[in-house]
Amino acid sequence: MHNDEVLKSEPEQPDLVHKSRRDFLILATSAVGVVGTAGFVWPLVKSMNPAADVLALASIEIDLKPIQEGQAITVMWRGRPLFIRHRTAQEIQEAKNVNLNDLVDPQLDVDRFKQYPQWLVVVGVCTHLGCVPSGQKPSDNRGQYGGWYCPCHGSVYDISGRVRGGPAPRNLEVPPYTFLNETTLKVG
Numbered sequence: 001m002h003n004d005e006v007l008k009s010e011p012e013q014p015d016l017v018h019k020s021r022r023d024f025l026i027l028a029t030s031a032v033g034v035v036g037t038a039g040f041v042w043p044l045v046k047s048m049n050p051a052a053d054v055l056a057l058a059s060i061e062i063d064l065k066p067i068q069e070g071q072a073i074t075v076m077w078r079g080r081p082l083f084i085r086h087r088t089a090q091e092i093q094e095a096k097n098v099n100l101n102d103l104v105d106p107q108l109d110v111d112r113f114k115q116y117p118q119w120l121v122v123v124g125v126c127t128h129l130g131c132v133p134s135g136q137k138p139s140d141n142r143g144q145y146g147g148w149y150c151p152c153h154g155s156v157y158d159i160s161g162r163v164r165g166g167p168a169p170r171n172l173e174v175p176p177y178t179f180l181n182e183t184t185l186k187v188g
């Protein structure tokens, strides 16, 4: 989807949000930059461009309140997409139940989030060769583990961002972040 298509779709956002809790959320005004200029939320990131790189900041604050359970947003941070997913109770349980022996890059789910298991924050860059995996929208191909699927060479990530198949050698990176309060995230 081109950027203008994204912009055209923004007026429909409130309807989408109310129609389905699992609809993808566009939060053009929810991120607030804390280093000099505005933060930048970029929904449906398919590619990165110089403008996004210029706008990416050392650290950003993100208001999580509008993100309903089951929804995800993509935020540009330091020129890379960040995936922020509000996981459901079932997804959290599934992530917790995974046997470490089944993992390419063994890591407990509890080591993949901070404070609140419902919030998973990962860098949306495949650890194979750097493509942006799909899975931010419920209608996207999320692979067999319900997380993300990389269309470039077929790597599959689970709902904890752990690689479960394909050539990717490592789990999706967890960026440095803290919670300023229960619903405000600071990344970087």
Ligand code: FES
Pocket (backbone or CB within 6 Å): 126, 127, 128, 129, 130, 131, 150, 151, 152, 153, 154, 155, 166, 167, 168
């Ligand atoms: S870049 Fe994702 S599988 Fe190759």
